[in-house]
Amino acid sequence: MSEYHKPLPKPSPVSAPYWDAVRRHELILQKCGGCGAFIYYPRPRCPQCLSENLEWRSVSGRGKLYSYTVVRRASSRAFADGPYVLAIVELDEGPRMTTNLIVEPERIKIGMPVTVVFDDVTPEHTLVKFKPA
Amino acid sequence: MSLKGKAAAIGIAELKPWKEAPPNATPLGLMGRLTAEAIADAGLEKKDIDGFLVGMPVADPGFIYPASAAEVLGINPRMLNVVDIGGASPAGMIWRAAAAIGAGMCSAVLCIVADLNRLGDQKVPVVSVQREFEAPYGNIGANCGYAMIANRHMYEYGTTPEQMAKVAVDQRKNALKNPLAAFGDKPLTIADVLASRMIVDPLHLFEIVSPCSGGSAVIVASPEVARRAKNPPAWLIGAGEYSNHASITYAPSLTDSPIKPAAENAFKMAGVERKDIDLVCPYDCYTITVLVTLEDAGFCKKGQGGPFVAEHDLSYAGDFPCNTHGGQLSFGQPGLGGGMSHVVEGIRQLMGRGEGRQVKDAALAYVNGNGGIMSEQVSLILERRA
Ligand SMILES: [Zn+2]
Numbered sequence: 001m002s003e004y005h006k007p008l009p010k011p012s013p014v015s016a017p018y019w020d021a022v023r024r025h026e027l028i029l030q031k032c033g034g035c036g037a038f039i040y041y042p043r044p045r046c047p048q049c050l051s052e053n054l055e056w057r058s059v060s061g062r063g064k065l066y067s068y069t070v071v072r073r074a075s076s077r078a079f080a081d082g083p084y085v086l087a088i089v090e091l092d093e094g095p096r097m098t099t100n101l102i103v104e105p106e107r108i109k110i111g112m113p114v115t116v117v118f119d120d121v122t123p124e125h126t127l128v129k130f131k132p133a
Numbered sequence: 134m135s136l137k138g139k140a141a142a143i144g145i146a147e148l149k150p151w152k153e154a155p156p157n158a159t160p161l162g163l164m165g166r167l168t169a170e171a172i173a174d175a176g177l178e179k180k181d182i183d184g185f186l187v188g189m190p191v192a193d194p195g196f197i198y199p200a201s202a203a204e205v206l207g208i209n210p211r212m213l214n215v216v217d218i219g220g221a222s223p224a225g226m227i228w229r230a231a232a233a234i235g236a237g238m239c240s241a242v243l244c245i246v247a248d249l250n251r252l253g254d255q256k257v258p259v260v261s262v263q264r265e266f267e268a269p270y271g272n273i274g275a276n277c278g279y280a281m282i283a284n285r286h287m288y289e290y291g292t293t294p295e296q297m298a299k300v301a302v303d304q305r306k307n308a309l310k311n312p313l314a315a316f317g318d319k320p321l322t323i324a325d326v327l328a329s330r331m332i333v334d335p336l337h338l339f340e341i342v343s344p345c346s347g348g349s350a351v352i353v354a355s356p357e358v359a360r361r362a363k364n365p366p367a368w369l370i371g372a373g374e375y376s377n378h379a380s381i382t383y384a385p386s387l388t389d390s391p392i393k394p395a396a397e398n399a400f401k402m403a404g405v406e407r408k409d410i411d412l413v414c415p416y417d418c419y420t421i422t423v424l425v426t427l428e429d430a431g432f433c434k435k436g437q438g439g440p441f442v443a444e445h446d447l448s449y450a451g452d453f454p455c456n457t458h459g460g461q462l463s464f465g466q467p468g469l470g471g472g473m474s475h476v477v478e479g480i481r482q483l484m485g486r487g488e489g490r491q492v493k494d495a496a497l498a499y500v501n502g503n504g505g506i507m508s509e510q511v512s513l514i515l516e517r518r519a
Contacts, residue, residue: 007268015265041266041383067285067387070334075274086270086277088382098272098382105334110288127269 006078008125015042017056022126025118027061029093030054040095061116062133063091070105089114089130102131135402136228139235140242141359141366142480142515144175144352147473150315150345150465154249160190161205163247163348168206171350176363177241182352184233184242185210186226188469189217192249211239218376219504220416222246223351223473224511228372230353240355247348248468260379267380275418276341278381278506280333283421285387287335289436294335296439297420298326300455301339301462303447304417308459310449310490315345315465340420340462347467349477367483367498371405371514373398381506388436390507392429399499399512400431407431410514411495412482413453414475416503417460426501427455430512449490457482457490472502476513483517 011019018041021028030039034051038059045052068087074080085108087101101108102117113133120126146167164187172179185203195201199213212233216222223246230242263272272278286292301321308317321339329338359366373395378384400407407430415426424438432453433441447455458464458478461471479498481487487495495517502511 006271007264007273009265009269012261012265041262067281067288069277069280069284069336071271071277071280072334073330073332074271075276076268076271079271079273084271086272086281088281088387096382098267098270098380100270110285129270 004122006121008122014044018042022118022128025126027059027116027128028056029059029095031057038091038093038095040091040097059091059093063089063114063130065101065108065110065112065114066090066096067110068101068108087130097128100129102129107132134235136231136235136372137370137402138368140231140353140355141368142227142351143354143359143362143364143366144171144177145350145477145480146170146174147313147349147477148347148467148470149313150347150467150470152315152343152345152465154251154346158249158346160193160247160249160348161202164202164245165206167245167247167348167350168243171243171352174364175352175354176361177352177358179207181241181358182208182243183211184230184239185213186216186230186242186244188222188246189215190248191468192251208243212242218509218511220418220469220472221502221504221509221511222469223476224500224502224513225374227351227353227369227476227513228374228511231369231372234353234355241358242353243350244353245348245350246469246473248470249346250344250467263380272380275506276333276336279419279421280336281381282387282425282507283335283419286421286424289388290439292424292439294327295323296443297340297424298323299442300417300420300423300447301326303442303451304456304460305463306448307457307490308463310488311458311464314459314463316343316463317459336419336421342418342461342466342471345465345467347465348470349473351473351476351480364484365517367480367515367517369513370516371399371401371403372512373402374509374511376509379505379508384507388425390425390429391510392426392501392503392512395510396430396501396512399514403514405497405514410497410499411454412457412479412492412498413455414479414498414500415456416472416475416501417456417462418466418471418503420462422503423455425507426503430499430501449487449492454492457487457492475500475502479515483515
């Protein structure tokens, strides 16, 4: 089994519930009790209204491709193992996420509907990626 | 308080970027040389320098940096700071210098940046949220973010690869006349740019800045000091700054940048119109950056940056002189010296020191500094007074 050499997330006290859920293959986001906004990435307070009344909510995992690039030559050696699709997905609930799109580059169209995929990159770490819906 | 006419750039110094770090060079060593050259260029003495704004060199960073650097250079400032807004730092230094001068804190500010390119590998981001939510997906370095901006711009507005390439091509014409440009030795065609290696779709190698070593300095002075300077002063008459994100993923839009409010403030303060501007010096880490800047600074309609650069001649002799030093794409990017190159070129042209690439009768220059992935923006308007 080959080792995984790419950077891995180190959860903070604020983000730990998010990464724990992702390991269970569940996508959760903070929802602000003050203004109703969904929040990504996890924050200590709502960046819209600064309320600290934030609740974790399960979300659909559906969204649209907002933009992308095929990284053919990575700036970091950790990603030198071949082209990959870096993407920004806009979730149906509103927030945008940095992610990877699992698809052949020829099929990519900005605006296409996408759905979440959980990638267990190591026994302890799962990343949130997307594929065409 | 408006900054209009409170201070002027009176001296410049700029090193020709090295593609590799020169042996035995240090950022502070380069700063020493730049300090001496800038002071001589302004016709001042070292004791006249009483303000110090410095960029943090990636090759030799440290806490409590300004006093350490000032001590090495033998400067005793009445105002000292690191300006840490990425590539916008040099432009940000200019208005901060003018503000300190206008407030009576000091009278001659040395704004200085120098760095060495020793990063073999792009480091994982130092900011914790970027390490946690960007790096695991390979959003490392600036290339990816600008590529996603370019793809979105093409999707929303129909911008073409040829239009983006034209920026690098016209700026190369300027670089051919700039002895300090690191990549100014041979002409470039649109076909050359599009045939260069695809790095991050849709950006080709020749649309991406090359990291270099080098540095530059500008002295900003009060009207009293400017009166006894050797050079015709380049007056700061407008400035604006704005930021609304760090990672581009969380920007309100990929194609509407924070340049808009920065430029609006600068033009409002200066009381001049876009059509009055004789040359523009927009930050050009990538070709797409120039299109978005020209749109958001108001030189063309939103989304029309592509057709605009295709229809205008961006060379020093053209109808829309843009980055007459070659831009960073041809000058090179010696750390923050890349951002300072736009400031220095604007000043140089207004001083009438453009030599083989002088813009005729240049009296008003628009300069933009851009940090991160369109994250921090500083717009400046500089004026030569008759
Ligand atoms: Zn809220």
